[in-house]
Amino acid sequence: MIQEKDLPIGYKTAMKDLLKEDYDAYIRSLDEKPYVGIRTNLLKLTPERLKEILDRDFISIPWVEEGFYFEEEKGVLTTSTLSEDDKIKSISKNPYYFAGLYYIQEPSAMTPAMMAGIKPGDKVLDLCAAPGGKSTQAASYLKGEGLLVSNDFSASRVKALQKNIEVSGIDNVLITNEDPKNLSKIYIEYFDKIIVDAPCSGEGMFRRDSAVFKAYLSRGPKFFTGLQVSILNEAAKMLKPGGTLVYSTCTYSKIEDEGSLLEFLEIHKEFYIDKIKADYGFEESRDLPGTIRLFPHKIKGEGHFVARLKKENRVVEENKEKPKKKKKSPKLAEELVEFLSKIKRDWDYERIFINKNYAYYLPKDALIDKSLHYIRTGLLLGEIKKNRFEPFQALAMNIKFEEWDNPLNLTATDERVIRYLKGETIEADDEYNGIRLVCVDGFSLGFVKQNKRSCKNKYYQGWRWM
Numbered sequence: 001m002i003q004e005k006d007l008p009i010g011y012k013t014a015m016k017d018l019l020k021e022d023y024d025a026y027i028r029s030l031d032e033k034p035y036v037g038i039r040t041n042l043l044k045l046t047p048e049r050l051k052e053i054l055d056r057d058f059i060s061i062p063w064v065e066e067g068f069y070f071e072e073e074k075g076v077l078t079t080s081t082l083s084e085d086d087k088i089k090s091i092s093k094n095p096y097y098f099a100g101l102y103y104i105q106e107p108s109a110m111t112p113a114m115m116a117g118i119k120p121g122d123k124v125l126d127l128c129a130a131p132g133g134k135s136t137q138a139a140s141y142l143k144g145e146g147l148l149v150s151n152d153f154s155a156s157r158v159k160a161l162q163k164n165i166e167v168s169g170i171d172n173v174l175i176t177n178e179d180p181k182n183l184s185k186i187y188i189e190y191f192d193k194i195i196v197d198a199p200c201s202g203e204g205m206f207r208r209d210s211a212v213f214k215a216y217l218s219r220g221p222k223f224f225t226g227l228q229v230s231i232l233n234e235a236a237k238m239l240k241p242g243g244t245l246v247y248s249t250c251t252y253s254k255i256e257d258e259g260s261l262l263e264f265l266e267i268h269k270e271f272y273i274d275k276i277k278a279d280y281g282f283e284e285s286r287d288l289p290g291t292i293r294l295f296p297h298k299i300k301g302e303g304h305f306v307a308r309l310k311k312e313n314r315v316v317e318e319n320k321e322k323p324k325k326k327k328k329s330p331k332l333a334e335e336l337v338e339f340l341s342k343i344k345r346d347w348d349y350e351r352i353f354i355n356k357n358y359a360y361y362l363p364k365d366a367l368i369d370k371s372l373h374y375i376r377t378g379l380l381l382g383e384i385k386k387n388r389f390e391p392f393q394a395l396a397m398n399i400k401f402e403e404w405d406n407p408l409n410l411t412a413t414d415e416r417v418i419r420y421l422k423g424e425t426i427e428a429d430d431e432y433n434g435i436r437l438v439c440v441d442g443f444s445l446g447f448v449k450q451n452k453r454s455c456k457n458k459y460y461q462g463w464r465w466m
Contacts (some may be wrong), residue, residue: 002030002206002213010220011203020254022297029297034208036089037107037301037311039133039167040066041141044101044443053096053412053441061300064243065112066140069300082390087218093465095412099443100397105133106208108294108301112197112248113137115308120145122192127180127235127402130157132164132193139170147363149174149191151183158209162375163463166394169444171379172363178372186369187238192236193222193246198228200249201255207296221253228260236268242313244274248306252295253439257289265309274308329367332359335389336381339435344403356386391435392462396446399437406436408448408455419464426455 002029016023038058040047040228041427047066051058058068070091075262091097092104092129113134118124118141126135130152139148152158158177164174176183201221202212218347233249249256265271275290276282281299282292291307330351336359340347351362359381362368379398382391401407408428410417416426417440428436432450435458439445448455 013217015036024299030207035107035300036103037067037086039105061107064114067110080148095417095440105137105300108304111306112246116193118193118248122146125149125194127196129161136168147366169397171398180231184234184237189240191238193244194239197248198222200224200251203251205250208302221256229263231373232264239311245309247414270312271309316334333384339389396444399444401442406438407439409439409456413438423457423464428453
């Protein structure tokens with residue numbers, strides 16, 4: 001735990017000025033255990049159903065309907081014999097977690113995406129997206145309609161972003177690894193909603209992550225302010241008139257929060273503060289009314305700053321995209337078409353894109369530009385090989401139980417589930433030949449190649465239970 005004596009004098013002075021009479025309460029909160037939360041993946045189930053299958057009496061996070069607090073117990077499922085009455089004791093190592101039914105996320109970090117007001121059909125940009133909490137939350141609000149562009153500048157961090165998006169079963173997404181300056185050249189006034197959870201000094205995470213505190217001691221708040229404003233400037237170019245931009249940080253620093261925003265607003269007169277109510281223990285900024293801070297002595301969560309901006313509406317050309325030539329339907333490998341026909345949904349074959357034998361299902365009407373570095377363009381279906389199609393893990397996570405004939409459906413307490421997640425060969429109860437979807441209690445986990453009753457494991461190696 002961080003002690004008051006460990007805090008830099010400049011930080012303590014700034015917090016006393018910010019908190020006034022609440023300073024001592026804040027200092028006491030640093031000795032308390034951080035709160036942990038999970039957020040329901042609304043693409044796969046309801047919050048009520050999640051509580052039911054996890055058999056937990058969760059406490060709801062007041063400001064996020066699909067979010068819950070939880071206390072992690074010791075002990076996890078193992079490959080030993082399990083009875084029907086055995087309870088799944090771990091949230092972070094759990095078959096339902098591997099099925100993408102929820103995302104583990106600090107409670108206050110759920111606030112920015114919720115405040116954006118995302119609805120099905122929106123075009124949404126998460127500009128600083130890794131590791132994916134806000135992107136997966138945004139996608140759950142889109143409900144498979146519209147478009148999510150999920151970007152991170154860091155090549156290493158974007159790998160975690162990709163995994164979390166694919167585990168969640170998201171298909172209407174473009175994942176980019178780009179400098180915002182490059183994105184803003186292509187996506188001009190393109191998005192309805194933009195989330196900028198900006199790089200910051202991390203003052204709100206001190207009690208949760210000692211590494212953040214150590215980094216703070218070497219850099220401090222001023223290190224990030226120029227970067228924050230430059231990111232906001234690029235976001236402004238990409239937001240439609242009438243659109244919403246949410247700016248957030250996990251720091252309390254006025255120069256990073258109000259300071260960066262005021263500098264941005266001075267440049268961009270077309271933007272104004274869309275006030276957020278100071279409910280649930282949120283505290284309104286004295287220097288920039290309508291923006292809020294979340295303090296650990298006021299809420300059950302860590303520190304955050306959130307501001308919602310609107311861009312003034314004006315009459316513009318409805319479509320600024322370059323006119324697209326109508327593409328001919330691609331000539332697709334018979335093996336690919338045959339496999340997709342087994343999945344009970346209406347595929348738009350004109351949206352299938354083949355790149356070096358890898359098949360992608362592109363988001364509907366998405367703007368994709370060759371000058372940008374895309375990690376994923378929609379749903380990665382699999383690879384076309386000689387005389388066969390090899391489906392990939394991302395496709396399995398996107399398939400719903402009812403879309404597959406005769407899935408291999410196992411209960412969470414079946415020892416074969418953990419063996420499957422570890423990459424082992426398992427035995428089915430019935431005979432079958434060919435690729436088969438494996439599910440846990442009606443939720444997809446991955447594929448096997450079954451021969452009679454023997455099931456060769458196709459679960460993605462990089463995701464396996466360790």
